[in-house]
Every structure is written in C-alpha cells, then in structure tokens.
Amino acid sequence: MEQKYISFTSYVNSNTTQSFSFNFSSFFFIVVQFSQFPVPFSMESLISLEGHIQAFPSFSSKPRTTIPPTQLNTYRENSLFSFSLRAQVNPNEGSTTIATSSESSESVVEALKVKEWEVGMFQNEVAANQGIRIRRAPPTGPPSHYEGPFQFRLQIEENTPRNILEEIVWNKDKEVAQLKERKPLGLVKKAVENAPPVRDFIGALRAANGRTGLPGLIAEVKKASPSRGILRENFDPVEIARSYEKGGAACLSVLTDEKYFKGSFENLELIRNAGVKCPLLCKEFIIDAWQLYYARSKGADAVLLIAAVLPDLDIEYMVKTCKLLGLAALVEVHDEREFDRVLGIEGVELIGINNRNLETFELDISTTKKLLEGERGKIIRERNIIMVGESGLFTPEDIAYVQEAGVRAVLVGESIVKQNDPGKGISNLFGKDISV
Numbered sequence: 526m527e528q529k530y531i532s533f534t535s536y537v538n539s540n541t542t543q544s545f546s547f548n549f550s551s552f553f554f555i556v557v558q559f560s561q562f563p564v565p566f567s568m569e570s571l572i573s574l575e576g577h578i579q580a581f582p583s584f585s586s587k588p589r590t591t592i593p594p595t596q597l598n599t600y601r602e603n604s605l606f607s608f609s610l611r612a613q614v615n616p617n618e619g620s621t622t623i624a625t626s627s628e629s630s631e632s633v634v635e636a637l638k639v640k641e642w643e644v645g646m647f648q649n650e651v652a653a654n655q656g657i658r659i660r661r662a663p664p665t666g667p668p669s670h671y672e673g674p675f676q677f678r679l680q681i682e683e684n685t686p687r688n689i690l691e692e693i694v695w696n697k698d699k700e701v702a703q704l705k706e707r708k709p710l711g712l713v714k715k716a717v718e719n720a721p722p723v724r725d726f727i728g729a730l731r732a733a734n735g736r737t738g739l740p741g742l743i744a745e746v747k748k749a750s751p752s753r754g755i756l757r758e759n760f761d762p763v764e765i766a767r768s769y770e771k772g773g774a775a776c777l778s779v780l781t782d783e784k785y786f787k788g789s790f791e792n793l794e795l796i797r798n799a800g801v802k803c804p805l806l807c808k809e810f811i812i813d814a815w816q817l818y819y820a821r822s823k824g825a826d827a828v829l830l831i832a833a834v835l836p837d838l839d840i841e842y843m844v845k846t847c848k849l850l851g852l853a854a855l856v857e858v859h860d861e862r863e864f865d866r867v868l869g870i871e872g873v874e875l876i877g878i879n880n881r882n883l884e885t886f887e888l889d890i891s892t893t894k895k896l897l898e899g900e901r902g903k904i905i906r907e908r909n910i911i912m913v914g915e916s917g918l919f920t921p922e923d924i925a926y927v928q929e930a931g932v933r934a935v936l937v938g939e940s941i942v943k944q945n946d947p948g949k950g951i952s953n954l955f956g957k958d959i960s961v
C-alpha cells in the first residue's frame with residue numbers, strides 16, 4: 526500500500542483557537558507523538574483525547590478540529606508538552622483536499638529534518654544535565670515536514686524563549702544557519718587565509734597589567750544592549766576605538782550582534798583596517814564552530830564562549846579550534862557550577878566572570894569576589910589563568926574591588942562608551958591616566 530501523508534499545522538497560543546478543516550473518507554491511522562515517543566492510535570482514540578484536544582471529523586461535509594484555549598492553558602501549565610499528529614492515508618480508500626506527498630526523496634529529506642530536530646532535543650537534555658538552562662531548540666519547533674495534518678504545534682514552553690539570553694541564542698541559530706548557507710565553511714576558511722595576522726590578546730592583557738599594576742582593560746565598543754537600550758547615539762566605532770587606544774586600553778571588545786546590540790562585523794573590520802593596534806575580541810554569541818572561522822576571517826584576535834550556552838564538549842572543541850586559528854578564547858562564567866565546569870576543560874587560559882546575570886540582567890560585582898574565593902582562586906593562580914571581571918564596573922573603587930578579588934583584567938562597556946571622550950572615560954574609571 527502506498528502511503529501518503531497529509532498534513533496541517535497549527536501554531537496556537539493561549540488566546541487563540543485554531544480550527545482545521547479536512548475532507549476525506551479513508552481508512553487511516555494516526556500517530557500521536559508526545560515528545561519523542563510515538564503512540565499509534567485510531568481516530569476514535571483521537572476523539573477520546575477529550576479534555577485536551579477535541580477532533581470532530583466528518584467524512585461528508587466540512588469537519589472541524591478545535592483546540593479550545595482553556596485546554597491550551599492546561600498545556601502551558603504542563604510544561605514541556607509537545608504534541609503532534611501525523612495521518613497516513615490509504616489512497617485507494619480516501620482522498621484529501623490537503624496537499625499530499627508520496628514516500629519519496631522529499632519525505633526522506635523531511636525525515637532527516639525530523640531526526641535533526643530530535644537530535645537537538647537530545648542535545649538539550651545533555652546540556653540540561655550539565656546545569657545549562659539555555660536551550661538550543663529553535664523557536665520553530667519541529668521542522669516543517671512534521672507540520673502535517675493532524676499535527677499540532679502549541680505555543681508552549683518548549684517553543685517560547687524563557688529569557689533574553691535564550692531568545693538571543695535561538696535567533697543566532699537562525700542567523701548562523703542562513704549565513705552558513707551563503708558562506709559555507711570552505712569559503713570562510715579561504716577568507717581566513719587572507720585575514721590580517723592574529724595578535725596576542727592574552728599577551729596584551731598581561732603586558733598592560735604588568736605596566737600599570739592595574740587590571741588590563743578590554744574596552745567595549747557597544748552601541749546598545751538589551752538591558753540598557755541605546756548607550757550612545759552618535760556612534761562611530763573607529764573613533765571610539767581610537768579614543769580607547771589613546772586612553773590606555775589593552776584590548777577592545779567589539780559587539781557584532783546586530784539585532785540586540787546594534788553591532789556588526791563591519792564595525793569589527795573597520796576597526797581592524799583602521800590600524801588600531803589593540804587586539805580585538807569579537808563579542809558575539811557563539812553557538813557553532815563555523816563562527817570562529819568567520820570571526821577570524823573578519824580580523825578578530827579573540828572570541829567569547831559563554832558557558833551558560835555551550836556544553837562542555839562544545840567549549841573543549843571550540844577552545845581547540847581557537848588554538849588552531851591563533852584566537853584567544855575568553856570563556857565566560859556567571860556562577861560556581863559554570864566555573865567548575867570550565868576549570869575541568871583542558872586548555873582554557875582566559876576566564877571571564879560576568880557580574881551580570883544574562884537571564885535576569887541583575888548586576889552584582891560581588892559575583893567576581895564570590896567565585897574567586899577559596900579553592901577556585903587557588904586553582905586559577907596555580908594554572909596562571911588570567912581572570913577577567915566583566916560588567917557593572919563604573920568607578921576606581923569597583924576596579925580596586927575586583928582586582929582585590931583576583932582579576933588581572935576587566936571588560937568594561939557602559940561606563941566608558943557613554944562618555945563624550947571615551948578615552949578620558951578610562952582615566953575616570955581607573956582614577957588615573959593609564960595611557961602609554
């Protein structure tokens with residue numbers, strides 16, 4: 526029997542009721558999938574899913590399948606509920622007004638996409654076991670071929686970002702997928718061969734720390750952020766970079782995310798090509814090793830790896846890839862668990878403690894102190910790892926506080942980028958002139 530699939534999908538939120546109509550008479554059976562566990566059942570049992578979904582197929586006139594909003598709320602409360610239905614139709618016994626496709630190469634491709642999605646779900650489980658709360662499932666949920674008749678996708682916890690960091694990561698997933706289509710890795714690797722030479726990011730921080738006796742400064746070229754909105758209206762990245770360099774910055778951090786930070790890779794290239802000597806950190810949300818090559822091809826000397834987003838194996842692999850490319854990897858943590866995970870990864874030389882909770886925006890510079898106390902601080906000193914205090918640093922007292930806690934570098938954005946003369950902002954921040 527040739528199998529045909531008919532499909533329709535609904536994206537429903539708790540305020541909407543979606544109805545579907547289909548018109549066929551046929552023998553069929555339906556597979557309901559709760560997450561990844563397929564349960565075969567008949568149309569009768571579909572109807573018996575009452576209390577959750579009501580389906581009223583009529584084989585003569587226009588039937589309706591309706592999910593009442595009140596019941597959708599129940600799904601919202603039962604988090605992680607994923608529901609899809611797929612119908613198989615015997616073509617000899619029925620017909621449908623909904624587009625059909627035969628089991629063909631197309632369905633094989635679609636099956637692969639389903640697998641990809643399932644792998645993504647599995648990866649999320651692995652990440653969750655490491656305490657990573659940021660999920661990687663794209664907001665679109667299962668891919669389109671899953672969007673079949675009798676297939677419902679509810680807007681529930683599973684396909685709604687839980688916080689800003691998760692939203693950024695999901696958006697980045699889509700962005701990177703598109704960029705990779707336009708510029709496959711082979712092409713990016715070719716571009717890397719023509720990129721300007723890599724500079725020693727960690728060396729520059731050590732040198733600045735040795736020269737001034739103060740933490741080496743990574744000064745951030747940032748126009749806006751989700752927590753603070755627009756930080757600087759008249760934003761000329763090269764002018765700001767030059768001013769920072771003149772003011773004594775050891776390195777620069779350049780935001781490249783467009784949607785949430787109004788940054789760009791063009792800014793990174795402009796600064797690099799303007800002859801600014803400070804090594805450049807590509808401040809991006811890295812979720813794919815492809816981005817490391819891309820950052821290098823645009824002139825970056827360092828990249829940021831966020832432990833709240835990346836599982837251990839990804840960090841380990843990316844740190845190794847960075848070494849191959851000559852890039853420094855700044856691995857960012859926010860709590861003890863992330864810090865311990867990162868300390869367990871071989872080859873990490875530069876660790877940032879972000880005082881900002883990227884899920885809630887809460888700022889607390891005692892985070893740096895708390896994480897560097899006791900055994901962890903000892904390990905850092907033994908391994909000669911450079912610690913970077915990140916976010917929320919505004920005054921010489923703040924700098925002294927995190928230095929006392931054990932950092933040899935700081936990453937600062939808001940307090941200096943907002944100044945008319947960002948270079949002078951550096952003197953105010955450190956309480957003295959640190960220019961060369």
Ligand SMILES: O=C(O)c1ccccc1NCC(=O)[C@H](O)[C@H](O)COP(=O)(O)O
Nearest residue numbers: 750751752753883915916917937938939
């Ligand atoms: O700053 C945000 O709103 C933000 C939101 C989501 C992800 C990252 C975010 N910021 C990145 C940073 O942590 C800062 O740009 C960086 O550490 C400098 O902080 P600051 O000196 O407070 O500008």
